Amino acid sequence: MTIIPNLKRRHFLIGTAGVVTSAATGLPALAEGDATALPDYVSWKNADTVIVHTKETLETQRAAQGAELLTPSNSLYVRNNLPAPSDEIVADRDAWEIEFGGVANPTSMTLGQLKTMGIETVVCVLQCSGNGRAFFDHEASGTQWGVGAAGNVAWTGVPVRTVIEAMGGAGDDLPWLTGTGGEVIPEGIPAETIQVERSVPAEVMDRAILAWEMNGEPIPLAHGGPLRLIVPGYYGVNNVKYVKKLAFTAEESSAKIQQSGYRIRPVGEKGAPSQPSMFEMNVKSWITGPLTDAATGKVQIHGVALGGVSAVSKIEVSIDGGETWTEASFIGPDLGEYAWRPFVLGVDLPAGDHVLASRATNAAGDTQPETVEPNERAYGHNGWRAHAVTVTVA
Amino acid sequence: MTIIPNLKRRHFLIGTAGVVTSAATGLPALAEGDATALPDYVSWKNADTVIVHTKETLETQRAAQGAELLTPSNSLYVRNNLPAPSDEIVADRDAWEIEFGGVANPTSMTLGQLKTMGIETVVCVLQCSGNGRAFFDHEASGTQWGVGAAGNVAWTGVPVRTVIEAMGGAGDDLPWLTGTGGEVIPEGIPAETIQVERSVPAEVMDRAILAWEMNGEPIPLAHGGPLRLIVPGYYGVNNVKYVKKLAFTAEESSAKIQQSGYRIRPVGEKGAPSQPSMFEMNVKSWITGPLTDAATGKVQIHGVALGGVSAVSKIEVSIDGGETWTEASFIGPDLGEYAWRPFVLGVDLPAGDHVLASRATNAAGDTQPETVEPNERAYGHNGWRAHAVTVTVA
Structure with missing residues (x-):
């Protein structure tokens, strides 16, 4: 077994099931003995092709990425900012509701209704902003991803543009498209401190889709089913899981994950809205x-x-x-x-x-x-x- | 539940797990009570998306085909002319041997060696010759497939051309490319009566591949792993599973499956080599x-x-x-x-x-x-x- 040059040895070993790192996300790390155990909600993953970092973070093994056209769903990485909601939400998928705002005629729709409006498939890379973190020399918090927080995925759903046009189009002077995730916020915690709500430039509406299938199957709960916002070319965090609200807004979301999270800044500095956000992926x-x-x-x-x-x-x-x-x-x-x-x-x-x-x-x-x-x-x-x-x- | 017009009622019901039909292949039909049970060797299939006809024939449900780019492996149809070999052959995949003939320098190669020669991926429809049999009005023997003996699959392997060129090219006046399957022939049965050996026009070499991956994963045993000959555009039977020999030959295979099987002829006539073989698929x-x-x-x-x-x-x-x-x-x-x-x-x-x-x-x-x-x-x-x-x- 050879260590990759320039890679922090303590963080990443090729071909192993991964070294357990404490999660810097406030989520519990796995106990030592559970290093290779698949959490229940992703028990259907292929244990031979993934690295289990924590309960909310699974990485695809580099060798398993092979020369694949599409990443098999059971090998695809998982990174949840919050624990996944109850699997009751995928028991009756078509009943899932999403609210639309910042349009001429705002309304709510069920997934069943969205399915009657149009069908498109887009293949795009899904990649965590922190993919490659282990290759940096400094000690950054967060999962020490190698290359495996990325996959190539076929998403099927309705184009966002189709839905927005059916509602009379976006309102004027609303430069942001804001998606809100359906994770459950525990009582007593101010929502905006942990809510997964991301704003992206409104013009991405032209290529975004509201997806209900991933690689030809209903999107698994762990990957945001029953409904996920897909923004092709944008880092993973912008592809809001369990999306329950989509709105054109005048300002970026006030959620911490938008305001200070996922911002590029010099080492040692705190996150702030003035810094570049993790939107477009690079080559x-x-x-x-x-x-x-x-x-x-x-x-x-x-x-x-x-x-x-x-x-x-x-x-x-x-x-x-x-x-x-x-x-x-x-x-x-x-x-x-x-x-x-x-x-x-x-x-x-x-x-x-x-x-x-x-x-x-x-x-x-x-x-x-x-x-x-x-x-x-x-x-x-x-x-x-x-x-x-x-x-x-x- | 609605019956498809023109469809033989006894054969095919939409949305059910399929009606058990007696196999006309000499293979045992399932008992009535096992209609929906997945055979052991395909226990990993998604029972919600397939119809189990017999132990060797599984169909994808029409509704499950959806608007898929690729057919998920766990929904893909299965049709084996003979029972699959022991799963020992996929325990050490790279050790699988294939013999080449009808070339300047005939030799045998392991799958491990083939992997060093080249990598290509081709996406093609895999479809049984008998897909749609249930739509004919006459009483034809064989599995009463509706539309689900077909899928769209990404195959990864080495181009046949690359391997043949490395062996000095095909011999002269050998118009057929003949692939031999690795199924075990029971003692006492003349091999050519049941051997899965198919000859196709040698020019398809230009697009054929020897595949070890299907949809980004090692080919499952049920689908011909560790190594399968893929002939894009040709009906399923020509895509020889567990391929153990590939040769340019002067004549078509003498196996029954080539000589009289898979031949188009008027109702009531026996199969014969003079009739069109099930090679190229139609629109x-x-x-x-x-x-x-x-x-x-x-x-x-x-x-x-x-x-x-x-x-x-x-x-x-x-x-x-x-x-x-x-x-x-x-x-x-x-x-x-x-x-x-x-x-x-x-x-x-x-x-x-x-x-x-x-x-x-x-x-x-x-x-x-x-x-x-x-x-x-x-x-x-x-x-x-x-x-x-x-x-x-x-």
Whole structure:
């Protein structure tokens, strides 16, 4: 077993079921002995392909990401800001209600009604803002994700635009689209301190959907079923689970998760509304195999690449730690600009250690940097060097 | 519950777990009481989305096909000509051996070796030749499939061309590519009477792959893992499971399944090599919802459409039993010419009964016919009228 260079050793070991870290989220960490146990609400996950960090945080193993077109639901990462609601809400899915606001004719609708309005499917990367946190050198709080807080998922639902048009359109001067999650707020806790409510620029309405299916099946409770707001190209937190309200608003949500949470700022600074919010994902890629060792002869170096909000257009691979780069090939059909694309490059590697790296470029011309500046919460790492792996060929 | 028009009542009921029919395959039928029980080797299937016909034949429920981009593995149909081999063969997948013949330098390779040669993913429809058998009026033997012996699947493996080129290319004057399945032939039974060995025109090598993953996971035993030959655009039987030999040959396989099985001929005639073999799929579509009833107001008529060996290019829907047609919209990304595309059309349906039909056209200009001529084994039904559904709006 080889440790990834530049990776905090205490945090992440390839191929293990993960090291238990205390949750910095106020949620209980798992007991030591439960490191590999799947929590009940995700007992249907494939224990062989996930790393259980805490009850609310499961990561897909890097090797299990393979060269996948779509991430199987039972391998997809889980990150819940609050415990999932009771599974009673998925017992009668079509009865789920969502309230709309900031439109000409505000109303509530059931999921059953939404299903009569339109059907669209979008494939997009779902990725936690903190994916790659373990690659930062500073000690940032939060789950120490490697690469596995990301997956490529097909979402089916009704376009938000279709629903809003049916309600007469958005009101004037309401630049934010605010989604409110249906998690239960315990009595005695002020809602805005923990409520999952996120505002995104209203123009994303053009590509957002209200989804009831994930990978061809009703969305599991752990992933936000019965109804989830999907904002393609945006970090996971903006894809509000159990969405119970969607409104065009004059201001961003007053919830802590919007005002000070998920903000990029220098290490040591507190979060504030003036700082950039974790909205658009950046261009990124990583190798998913081989990760530690290979036999001499031909080796298929493979991985996944995403463009963020602009389609990934080029992927290069280096077998010498970034000294030289060779363009690799994408695998399979293009699933759209917000999807990831698996890639592969066949190479002959002589015996010895090799540092393998990948570097993606998107249609807007953005290329992964070699390194990234640290930020307090260790969000958005897309530096290619930290994502490199050292492979021993024998 | 409404019976589909033109459908043999005794054979197929919408929304039920299926009527137990005696298997005409020589394999034991399930006892009456086991109609909904999943056989052990497919205990991981979603019992809510499949119809269990026999131990070797499971169908996806029509409603469960929805408007899916890919068919979830746990809903995908199963049709085994012989019982699956022991699950020992998937305990050490990389050790699986396949022998190659009819090439310049014939050799055997393990799956582990194949994985070093290349990686490709192709999405294609997997469909049993007998899908739609229940829509024929004559009494054909075999499982009485409705529409659910079909799914859209992502297969990952190495292109056959890549492997053959590494062996110096195919020999001259060998027009067939013959794959041999790894099912165990019981002692005392002449192999060619039951051996699953299929020959296809050698030129399909250009698009065939030797697959080890299905929908991003190692291929389950029931679906041909550890290694399956995938021939995009060809009926299911040609996609040999547990493939243990692949050879370019001068003649078609002498196995019964090739010589007389899977041949199109008039009702009452025996199978013979002179008859057309079930190779290329034809253009086809069907509605997957609504199937029986709907509330007044807007209704999203949705289904799936495939082009066969030429990409599906147009899909029309009729709400008046085929008197008039309206072009519907495809849903989500195009997964390639051998994949199906979900489609949708939003309509207002007044109270009353409505016969809903769909009709696909492919890039080659082929359109689904209204009706099809019967054939002895009831293969390849793609008539739009029999696939129509009557929906009661109230």
